[in-house]
Amino acid sequence: MSAWVSVLDAAPATQAPAPDTDKLQQLKAQTHIDKWDASVWRAYVDESMKRADDSGDCNDARQAIEEYVAVFPSVTRIWVEFIAFETRMRAYDKLEALFTRCLRAVVAVPVWEKYLDYIKSVHSNAPVDRKEEARKTILKAFELVLSNVGLDRESGHIWLDYLKYIKNLDGLNSFELQQMMDLQRKVFHKALSIPLTNIEAIWKEYDAFENSLNKLTVPISPISPLPGRTRSAKKLLSERSALYMTARTAYREMKIITAVIDAASKTWMPTPTTWSEADQEVASLRAWKKYISWEKTNPLRLEDPSIVSARVMYAYKSALLMMRFFPELWYDAARYLIELGKLDEAAALLQQAVEALPRSLLLSFALAELEESRKREFSEISKVFDNLLTNLESWVVEVNQKYDAERDTLMALLRGGSDAAASSVVATGNSAEWDGERREEEREKEKERNQEIETKVEVARKRKIGKVKQAWSLVWVVYMRVARRSENVKAARNLFKQAKKSELCTYHVYVASALMEYYSSKDVGIACRIFEAGMKVFAEDNASPEFVLEYLSFLIQMNDENNARALFERALTVLQPEQARDIWSKFLSNEVNHGELANVLKLESRMKEAFSKDVDTPLAVRSMADRWAFLDIDFIGQEELGLSGHSAIARSSKMGGATAVRSGNIDLSSFSRPTNLDPVHSENIVTPELNKWTAYKPEAPDKVTPEKVLPFIPPNEVHKELQQMKQKQPMPQSQVQILQQREQQQQQAKEQEHPSSAPATMLVAECIAQLLDRLPPASSYNGPILPLSDILDGLRRLPLPVPVGQSRMVPISLQDKQIMNPGHSTANVFIQEFDQGGSFRGRGRGRGRFGIAPASKRKGGYGSDEDQRFRKR
Structure with a gap:
């Protein structure tokens, strides 16, 4: 675009319009090219406002902003800029009309704050004789604003402004002063029950307010105090402290839940979604649904259901300002109102949704259904x-x-x-080559x-x-x-006559009308005539196998064998073999289930001739399995022919049921599923197949033979090695050779497949073995060396409980993992051995696992005499 502008600027003034006008027209043309390009709209509106400020002509600027608002009607900052522009131009008549348009449509704090500023600016400097009226108008404006956006967490400064305005009122008599004090306390109580951003500042103001009235006692009713009916300020503060703490805690939770929303709202422009997982819209949708669900749980523990529903609906309205192009949120909000019994509000919301998304089938269907339920x-x-x-x-x-x-x-x-x-050819002088055949x-x-x-x-x-x-x-x-x-059915029949005249009509309308005639009026003849009319449109002209399959299914359901056979033969003459594959399968299945064997064999022979290329393909095997399958029973295909679950799911979907999936014989994990909106749409979440889980059965390990135990290295050599590593001294060459030999043995053990050549192993619990498999080898460790002896001594002194049953033990290679230094004196605590009866026998000083004595020798342990006596009692 910059190159285009530079060329036009360089043109003579007599051949082109003024540069500013030309630039504005260029930006306007670009907005028509890409309707949802927010940067182009931003440049277009800024340029029009700049020209309006310079020349004083506001028509172009107003037109630009109106076009901008028409595309993005739910963006708060656009309305705020529009209001600020009209205020700057002192067009108060247009400003009031603008407030009438946007206040109810855009329920947001900045817009309502602009309205409040306008009311205060108009009525603050009222004459003395109208001062009382102006004060009432401003108070009503505050109440109106807070009743619409007072539940927003960002409305805290409006609550403080309201309190400040009440506090600074002058010229009041004693009765009016008591009324304002009562109103001020009422406002404090409302604000402190809302999770606002500045709720702590409001609490400090409330504390000062109560203590400023009377540090000892205050009347229950400031308007008409009665003797003996007073309470201390401390008592009043303590009564509101619980609500304040709940609201403050809820605000912190809300801030965490809405972190994604807050990050996106600064530059958010609602555009039609592409349902891409990389889009920020999907993450924002998840965050909004999570926040709305949180509001429905009543985290403030409010006793009034109307306040809870008001908070939920305000969350919905706030979400719809950002997520305007998501019918799901509109529908959820309407359903919530319907559950509350507010049918009129639900209808108004759905009407607004249909205006926002005029091509949404979901919203239009929901609105029509609601109007039908209301007997419209x-x-x-x-x-x-x-x-x-x-x-x-x-x-x-x-x-x-x-x-x-x-x-x-x-x-x-x-x-x-x-x-x-061609120009390059002419320029190079090779145009002769383009004569004759070259040009052709x-x-x-x-x-x-x-x-x-x-x-x-x-x-x-x-x-x-x-x-x-x-x-x-x-x-x-x-x-x-x-x-x-x-x-009645006649009205639906008239609609069908209108629909079938359009070129957009598909075979679904014919099928729906035919089935409606049969099930409603019980007239098979009308249904068949509609199907025959569809045959002329979709089978003979457009060759639609889907419609023929529906017609055939209807005739089979009616048990009209003659017409079904005639339709089958007609379909074979109209459709190609590949198009008629499902029709062949449907008719063959009907013959197998309800026909004669001779007809079945004859039909199979014809099918083999029609699909002669499928003889040595998996399709032939699949048809062989379907020949003797019924509903979800596919024993031959799965057990004898080895067919996978893909074909079984396809076959079960054609049968019109999900019984094959419910049977648990199909592996759903092999199918691709949508990955977007996982927390939003539950059908996209892959769940484990619990019927395939097997119960854990611990097995006793084999007895450890002496040749499986790794010989120990004297502990003094281990100590020397640790000391050298701690002092960062180079290891002796012999130790380096030993480590290299261990690494070579580890590599050889991985390459060898015969179990007899595996390195020396030891038995540990299976869960520990799985953890060790995930750990890197000891040779890759280059961090600080921990005092192993102190760690093992500490573990040995821990009062570990003795398990009731032994866990399953698996052998692991000591050379592979190097989980411990075999020369350490406490290394034998990991080596366990079981006798034939399954009793525990520890090695090394008569200690058991981790240096703990066996249960049979411990006082009060499992299996001891005390334990047996306790069990008898």
Whole structure:
């Protein structure tokens, strides 16, 4: 863009508009190119405001801000800038209209604070005769602001301003003074029950307030004090101390929960999400849902349910300012209001949601369902569906325009490259080479490139249009259901007649209408006629195997064998073999379950001829298994043919059930699952298969033979080695050779497979062996040397309990892990040995594991005489 601007600035003044105007038009054009580019919008609005400040003409600036607000209507700082601009221009009439627009739509502290500042600036300097009215107006403004955003943790300064304003009121008589004192105490009590950022400062103010009235006693009712009905200020402070401490603790918890939100809110601009795990929107969505769930748990321990629901709804409203393009939050908020019984508020919220996301099927369906539950007229409900269908149809137009523009851009780039190549040929004087065959070759290449671009663009267009068609058809399906429930089957039939005239209609609408006719009016003839009408549209013209499969399933369900066989033969003449594979399987399954053996064998023979290439493929094996499978029983496929769970899941999904998955015979871990929104969408969380877990059964280890025990090195040599390492002295060459030999033995032990050649081993508990496997080798350690003898002596003196049952022991290599120096005098505490009866026998001074005496020889231990007597009692 900078190069473009520099060229235009260098042009003569008679051929181009003024530089400022030209720059503003450029920025405006860029906003139309990329609607969601916040940086371009920011530059466009700043430039328009700058020109308005210089020239005094506010029309362009207002238009720019209005366009900015239309794209980002929930961004608080944009409204604040708009209000500040109108205030700076002294356009008070437009400012009041602006407050009317934004206050209810944007429930945020900065916007309401601007409104409060405006009210105070207008009424603060009122004349004496209107001073009382102005004071009441300002007090009402404070109450209005705090009733809307007083639950926000950032509203603490507004609470303090309110208290300060009440405190500094002058010209009051004694009765009014008592009223203001009572109001001030009431405001303190409300503020101290809210987790505000400055709640500690408010508590200090409250402490000073109570003590300033009377350090000894204060009346219960300042308006009408009665003798003997007074309480001390200390008593009043102690009563509010618990609420204050709860609110302060809740604020600290809230600050931790909303850390992700606070970090993102400074520069946040709500844009349509791409559902990418790398996007910050997904993390913010998780954080908002976590915060809302926290509010629903009532962390402030409030006794009034209305206050709890108000806090939850304020959390929802705050979340929707940022997460405007997430229908999930809108729907959750509406469902919460419905659970509270506030149907009117839920309907208003869903109406606002539909206006924010006009193409959201979830929100429109929820609104229509709510209106239906409220017994609204069908004409009102139909408006929801009609608006949604209109928006989806306009979406098709936008998609076509987008891909047409993309195709034209690619074509222009291609022509530009061809023209540049031709110009280079002319410039080099080799234009003679382009005569004859060379020019024909280049034209053919250009046609191929054009065709390739056309193909890629059309494939992408078809894919996107297909998604829109599915959404459009789903709306008609739900629309017909609502019409049948609210009116009758005839109303749904009229809707079907409207839907099938559109090019966007898919086979789903026909199937839904046919099944609705059968199950509602019990008329098989109408249902079959609808299916036959669909055959002309989707089977004969577009060759849609899905519709034929649905039609065949319907006839099989009706037990109409003749028509089902006729439809099967018709489908084979219309569809290609690969397209009709599911139809073959469906018809064969019906013959196997309900037909004659001769028909089954004949159909199998025809199927082998149609799919002759599948003879030596896994598909043939799969069909062999399906031949004798029923529901979730696939014994032949899994046990005798060795088929994996992939085919079983595919087969169970075609059967219309999840019984194969529930049986536990399918390994779900081998399938890829979505990774985004793990804490938000529970179906994306991979859970362990508990039915595959086996109970832990400890096994007694084999008796340790003498040849498995590693010979010890005298402890004096170990001590010398440790002392040399502590003093950072070089080790003797002999010790270096020993360490090198140990490393070579370790490498050889890993390479050898025969167990007899493994190095010397020792038995330790399996859990310890797993830990040692994760530790690096001792040769890689270069840190400080700990006093091993002191550590072992300390462990030996610990009063460790003796386990009831012995844990499973596994052999590990001493040379591999070097878990201890074999020459140490206390190394034998790790070596254990079991006799044939499973009793413990320790080595070294008659001590047991970790130097502890066996239980049978300890007083009061497990298995001792005292223990046996205790068990008898």
